[in-house]
Amino acid sequence: MKDYSLQRVRCPHCGHHTFVDVDTSSGDQDYYEDCAACCNPIHVNMHIDQALNKVELRIDADDEQIF
Numbered sequence: 001m002k003d004y005s006l007q008r009v010r011c012p013h014c015g016h017h018t019f020v021d022v023d024t025s026s027g028d029q030d031y032y033e034d035c036a037a038c039c040n041p042i043h044v045n046m047h048i049d050q051a052l053n054k055v056e057l058r059i060d061a062d063d064e065q066i067f
Contacts (some may be wrong), residue, residue, distance in 0.1 A: 005021075006019050007020055007053070009042070009057050010059070011037065011042055012042065012061040013061055018033075018042075021032050022041075022057065027048060028044045040061070043060045044057065
């Protein structure tokens, strides 16, 4: 599995497509990136499935609430 990858994501606030660097060498991650167009925070959740050699990337808005 590659340690670094550039992934194209869509901002949940404005719909602008942007690229985020995904570093798989540190395991699962949960962090925020700012959208280059609207400057709102994009919540990035990354899960690495070692058994399937796959990276799952979830993108959502900072203001979404899960109950």
